[in-house]
Amino acid sequence: MAIDAPSSPNTQPWSDRLRHSTIILIAAALALSVLVSLGELSALPAAIVFLCIAAAALIPWRLHDAAASRDDVRRINNPVESAAVAAVVAGMPDPAVLLDRAGRVIHLNAAAAQLAPALRRNELAQFALRSPEIITALREAIATTEPRRATYLDHVPVDRWLELMITPVPVPTTFGGADKCMLMTFHDQTPLRRxxxxxxxxxxxxxxxxxxxxxxxxxxxxxxxxxxxxxxxxxxxxxxxxxxxxxxxxxxxxxxxxxxxxxxSAHVRPDTLVDLLPIILQVADGLEPLARERQVDVETHLPDAPVMIAGDREELLRLFENLIENALKYGASGGRVIVSLTPSTATDGAQEIRVMVRDFGPGIAPEHLPRLTERFYRVDVGDSRSQGGTGLGLSLVKHILNRHRGRLLIESVPRQGATFTACFPQAKTPALT
CATH class of the missing domain: 1.10.287.130 (Signal transduction histidine kinase, dimerisation/phosphotransfer (DHp) domain)
Structure with missing residues (x-):
């Protein structure tokens, strides 16, 4: 929270100062009049005393106005307070605050104002910053004019790890000299921490x-x-x-x-055209012994024509192997697994290919669905290990789909089975020449 400093007499409004001076002059005139009427003081000395009192009341006005005028000129001519410096600070992507050697705010950008709403121009930054790490680093940087770094946890509005960098910046002064301002920049370290x-x-x-x-x-x-x-x-x-x-x-x-x-290789999208149909059939045939062991019938509903996508054949084999094997292991009580392929349209209007693997087993409770693709996450640890699961299958499926610019949909109702759908963008057919 910012602390408002008390106003000095020189910063009082003009009407207040006029009222105070008028009261002083009236009181002085009355006192001198009484002294003259009583014969304690002659008229000439009384006039001289009144003039001295008037000068004492009015001359500081002129001195204050001159000082204020010099401050205005200094602010106008000071390179640090120029519009160009303000534009540079405002254009920085991270929260940034430029301070003078006393720790007062000269410029700050919108990101800094959002991070610390109590920051105000021409006010001390220490009063507006809550973290002890920030205040300590700022005091040390001002005292030594050397860079300082601090990491702290900000709890408002959400928990975030932030790194503060305080860098002394040499700047020219009005009369050709040089001074150092303090540039504070804040960097969000939360993603790296996570x-x-x-x-x-x-x-x-x-x-x-x-x-x-x-x-x-x-x-x-x-x-x-x-x-x-x-x-x-x-x-x-x-x-x-x-x-x-x-x-x-x-x-x-x-x-x-x-x-x-x-x-x-997640950033490199596969560019080789592959046919999904033989890949799915190869996986289904390879898992036939497991299907017989679990007494599960595997039904494949696939089109007759080839279905081409841009993909990596080995990765796609692992993807469908994980999806169908999971259905055979965890949905075996349903006695049936259906693998189907259909063209579809995504919510953004793009054409895509959907491969659905559906089982009719016990299903998955809704609270587990958002976490199924986390590494080593298991709905039932004992059952997963007894089935030979590693806890990485669906995480691998998600990463393979991400590399293929696809997505995974999971739908399940307890006691009604589960459906895992791998969505792939449809390959563009080459133009005929």
């Missing part, structure tokens, strides 16, 4: 997911080297569990590498 937090969470989750099967393998190896070494039945059972754990770890590493590759 990325760092996501990266730390990802590393922690990945380490945990890898540590679990590694611990199981290590434990069973110790058991096989000990008491179960001569027990054929136990050895066969433990080796089967070890095989499953090793397979799960291999899938996790494979998904991590695939996700990393997709993220590295």
């Amino acid at each position: 990325v760092e937090e996501m990266r730390a969470d990802f590393v922690a989750n990945a380490s945990h997911e890898l540590r679990t099967p590694l611990a199981a393998l290590s434990g069973f190896i110790d058991t096989l080297q000990g008491q179960a070494k001569d027990d054929p039945k136990a050895r066969e059972r433990f080796l089967g569990i070890m095989h499953n754990q090793a397979t799960r770890m291999a899938r996790l590493i494979d998904d991590l590498l695939s996700l990393s590759r997709v993220e590295l």
